[in-house]
Amino acid sequence: MRIVSGIQPTGNLHLGNYLGAIRTWVSMQDDATATGGECLYFLADLHAISMPHVPAELAANTREMVAALVACGIDPERSILFNQAQVPQHAELQWLLNGTARMGWLNRMTQWKDKAGKNREGASVALFTYPVLQAADVLLYQATHVPVGEDQKQHLELGRDIAQKFNNDFASPEAPVFTLPQPFIPPEAARIMSLRDGTAKMSKSDPSDMSRINMTDSADAIMQKIKKAKTDPEPLPSEAAGLEGRPEAKNLVSIYAVMANVTVAAVLSEFGGEGFGKFKPALGELLVEKLAPINRRFTELRQDRAALDAILSKGAEKARALAIPTLEKTYAALGLMRG
């Protein structure tokens, strides 16, 4: 099993990021290392330049994200943790795959359509070819499993199409150049919503800080935010069906369930019939208890720039060694001379 996944280095990490990608990464790392598999996790800093960005913030966010990943349990001794920019093989393979990817395939990508909006002529070329770089990210390492959120499934399928077409066009069936990666979408990928509006995703760009739990929030701030979280006047239902049409209640109960590692049904069998006056303090305390150790490590690590840079440079060295054989095979399959 070879697990490969990436995350864009956005700043202001919050509970949604943790309960989304990061927790899955940690549990896959723990499973993989128990069974002799291997995990490569990277900061997709090359992807970040597909949208307008501030260079100084990109470097700071990259370090910040490494600190968060390590604080949440990614162990740089067991997983290969790096940023794309230190492994030039990603960009090289992307160029080689640009010959195989089709304009029509990329034109159908919903993320491209959403992000470019009505202004396609003004969008960057990088935004358009973004999925080809993403394909290179995983094909470079012969990934077998790629944990991603539902929104990235289409990109992963495109990566499989590119691998398949390349193998068809340039390799023999007995000796394919690329492994076809499987998307792995966590079964109950928690969609964590805003604390102020149960129909909007928890987001770092929401102007209200009360809408999210940040990785840097103190215990007091967490308790306050949960206490002030929007709810409705009804008590909690005793079954999950009763949460339909109650987005805020549903969100708080889901957060509790994921944090306690139990089902929504189990949470409701404990709190069904209770009002938020009782549920909210319980949720706040659970969050404080689970997040406190992460918060402590994160606060400490994010100040240790030398340690973070060392993690990334060591990770990149290991990643390059794994990447080179596939990259060389790709050049050779295309008839490109390497001396």
Ligand code: TRP
């Ligand atoms: N595009 C992904 C996202 O925004 C991040 C990403 C880049 C990625 N390269 C990847 C995810 C390779 C999985 C595999 O979430």
